[in-house]
Each structure stands twice: as C-alpha cells, then as structure tokens.
Amino acid sequence: NAGVMQNPRHLVRRRGQEARLRCSPMKGHSHVYWYRQLPEEGLKFMVYLQKENIIDESGMPKERFSAEFPKEGPSILRIQQVVRGDSAAYFCASSPSRVQAGYEQYFGPGTRLTVT
Amino acid sequence: DAKTTQPNSMESNEEEPVHLPCNHSTISGTDYIHWYRQLPSQGPEYVIHGLTSNVNNRMASLAIAEDRKSSTLILHRATLRDAAVYYCILRKNYGGSQGNLIFGKGTKLSVKP
Numbered sequence: 001n002a003g004v005m006q007n008p009r010h011l012v013r014r015r016g017q018e019a020r021l022r023c024s025p026m027k028g029h030s031h032v033y034w035y036r037q038l039p040e041e042g043l044k045f046m047v048y049l050q051k052e053n054i055i056d057e058s059g060m061p062k063e064r065f066s067a068e069f070p071k072e073g074p075s076i077l078r079i080q081q082v083v084r085g086d087s088a089a090y091f092c093a094s095s096p097s098r099v100q101a102g103y104e105q106y107f108g109p110g111t112r113l114t115v116t
Numbered sequence: 117d118a119k120t121t122q123p124n125s126m127e128s129n130e131e132e133p134v135h136l137p138c139n140h141s142t143i144s145g146t147d148y149i150h151w152y153r154q155l156p157s158q159g160p161e162y163v164i165h166g167l168t169s170n171v172n173n174r175m176a177s178l179a180i181a182e183d184r185k186s187s188t189l190i191l192h193r194a195t196l197r198d199a200a201v202y203y204c205i206l207r208k209n210y211g212g213s214q215g216n217l218i219f220g221k222g223t224k225l226s227v228k229p
Contacts, residue, residue: 004159033216033217035217035219042219042220043160043219045216045218048216056216059216091159091160093159093160104150105217106162107159107160107161108159110158
C-alpha cells in the first residue's frame with residue numbers, strides 16, 4: 001500500500017513565477033491537509049480539504065495561495081507570483097476520516113520549494 | 117486548543133530507554149493525546165496516541181497520568197534512527213475537531229552511540 005506521495009520533491013522557482021505542488025493521498029483516504037515548514041521553524045497548518053471541498057483554510061495566506069482536491073487526481077497547492085519568503089518545505093498529509101480524532105495523519109515526504 | 121509544554125531538547129545513549137515528557141494541564145475530557153516525530157529532512161511520522169489508558173505499539177509506549185495533565189512517551193531502547201524532533205499534540209474528538217494538527221516546537225532528541 002503506497003504511502004502519501006508528493007511531487008516534485010524539490011522545486012526551484014524564480015520570483016514572480018507560479019509553483020504547483022501535488023499530493024496523492026494514501027489509498028482509501030479522502031481527507032488531505034497541507035502544512036508548511038519555514039526554515040528553522042515548526043510546521044504550520046495551511047488548509048484541509050475533502051474531495052471537491054475546502055473544509056478549513058484558516059491557515060492559508062490571504063493572497064497568492066490556493067488549494068484544490070478534485071474528484072479525480074491529486075490535491076494541488078498552488079502559489080502564484082512566488083516570493084523569497086515562500087521558500088519552505090510543504091508537507092501533505094492524509095487521513096481516512098475527518099471526525100475521528102483517533103485517526104492519525106499520514107505525511108508525505110514533502111516538497112522543498114526554493115525561490116531564487 | 118489546549119497547549120502542550122515539552123523540553124526543547126533531550127539526550128540519550130543508544131540502547132537505553134528514553135522518557136519524553138509532555139505537560140498539558142489544560143487538557144479537556146475530549147482531547148486525545150497524539151505523538152508524532154520528524155526525522156531530519158523527512159515528513160512527520162505518527163508514533164502513538166491515547167485518551168486515558170496507557171498504550172503500547174511496536175514503536176513506543178504512552179503513559180498517561182491519572183489526571184491526564186501530563187503524559188510520557190517511552191522509547192524502550194533508543195537507536196540512532198530515533199534521533200528526531202518529537203511532538204506532543206492534543207486533538208479534539210468527534211464534534212469538536214477541525215482535523216488539523218497544531219505542532220509546537222517539540223523535543224529534539226539526540227542519541228549518542
């Protein structure tokens with residue numbers, strides 16, 4: 001059973017370009033979470049999605065960032081007009097259910113975004 | 117969400133047990149106690165979770181105080197591979213959770229050969 005997959009693992013973008021980060025949850029999981037880890041800092045929640053729905057985006061920056069989890073295909077975190085401060089590791093996690101606090105989240109290996 | 121307090125860092129010798137403490141004095145009756153760890157340059161990894169009773173799995177044991185205001189993650193025999201940042205996290209159960217994990221600074225565990 002494959003784990004959470006993220007691609008690309010490393011992404012380099014120039015300032016002003018767009019970055020697209022992909023996340024395929026574990027088989028059977030319908031809930032996806034995105035977290036960001038800035039250099040030398042802890043992980044911060046960004047957004048929580050279910051298929052075709054954004055459940056909680058309270059951690060998303062108000063501008064330039066968007067996320068989707070379509071009916072078919074991976075979840076996408078999109079950053080428009082990237083700036084140097086967007087350089088970070090972006091982690092995706094999945095879980096089988098929203099409501100059971102006992103269910104753990106399974107994390108992917110992350111995408112390391114570098115903005116030059 | 118209730119807050120957790122952990123030591124910034126701890127050291128252990130290889131092959132010895134490690135006890136990682138976590139204080140959560142404002143825990144509510146519906147909060148689960150979760151532990152995750154993050155190895156260098158990797159994504160977080162689930163370790164264990166519990167509500168009231170002590171829990172064991174293949175990775176670790178979780179000892180929960182009777183009043184639930186503190187817990188201890190126990191690694192029975194530390195290996196070099198256990199060197200990581202360990203996070204103690206409280207999550208609300210059904211009806212109160214929005215699903216996301218709130219990571220603090222965690223405890224950085226170093227294991228000496």
